[in-house]
Amino acid sequence: MATREQRSQRRTDGLTRERIVETAVALLDSAGARGLTFKALTERLATGPGAIYWHVPNKDALLAAATEAVVSTALAAGTTAAAPREQVREVALGLFDAIDEHPWLAAQLTAELSRNPRGAVTPRIYDSFGRRVRALGVPESGWFTATSALVHYVLGAAGQNAANAVAADHEVDRDEFLDSVSNAWEALDPDDFPFARAVADQLRGHDDRRQFLDGLDFVLTGIAAGR
Template sequence: MATRARPTGRRNQVLSREQIIGTAVELLDAGGEGALTVRALTERLTTGAGAIYYHVGNRDELLDTATETVVTAALTTRPAQTAATPEDEIRVVALALFDTIAEHPWLATRLILQIVRNPAGPVTVGIFERIGRQVSALGVPQAHWFDAASTLVHYILGAVGQNARIEGDTSGVEPHADRDEFLGATAEAWQALDPEDYPFMHAIAGRISEHDDREQFLTGIAVVLGGLARLR
């Protein structure tokens, strides 16, 4: 009597879109965009390429979806206190994006690409809406809403991008360079400058090795908020 062959693990596994996206984020976190391929996904999930394309589309669509998923989660962060001010809200969402990109370095490049290529997409709209509502709540005149929100968003993305490892042309940059060593070498180079020609750079050279990235980031937010207060 013939017996039915036992189904393989591949056919037993029912993949969801969430599983694919979660695994894609894991691959991106481990090795950057170069590590995310359809082949790597199929091997990790023990499935066929058809299942990947069915649920999320091609690789570019998967990258966009992974970006949207991670950013959307960051934008749900809210202040701990119930009576939060607009300034509190802005600092919370700014730090949420800062910390998320620190956790997912590949995200910095993808986030900027989303803003540029898809201004009506959920990532761009989500960030501007969350920031823009607080700009309005600050009492900034409506005529300045776009400029004020854009200034905040541009500062946030520029600052977090500088602190992340941007993929692309990184010639001359060690991929796993130690932060302290890098900052120490930079401080020494600045201190070696002629103080008469570069008095400012010479004066701040000792600070670069001691600064905290998150505190510096918040200082920048405070500077922007101080400027917005003058528009009211």
């Protein structure tokens, strides 16, 4: 008869780190970072907590692993286009879509870049954009600045888009949400908010993805001019 230790070892051997991370991503998608607990994970995986701790020491490590897995998949884009500028657009859209699909990802990426830049995620993102920046002909002295500008724009714009989508989902449909914002801006004092009033109508029905790409082109044009 197998001992308890042997049975536990079999469960540990049959449970891979990849499967744990995949399940963690699914939990994050459905319940957010607060819903990702080792209790919920053990229930989904039908295993004991010891089998999970064998592969992942704590929740922070699990969140980092889930973030890296999603980001790695997103950054696999940008390989179909021949021109470096188009590759940048593909990589940027890959991250934009990943953040849109996984609402928890924006906050995790912010945490990774600010609190854990020595981890795998930050250099992976910088390397993916940086190699394309280098191929654009940017002088070496400008690599870090140009790449940082791209990274900050992409993550900031994609994160804001995801936050807006969550807010709209909790209130009304997207068009009604944008109409309410546009109406509020149009009602602002024209002396205090001349620009906000002027662009208020542009909020209505705008295409988030198109706006994101147009903004990216502004950044890329600036990088090319600086070159």
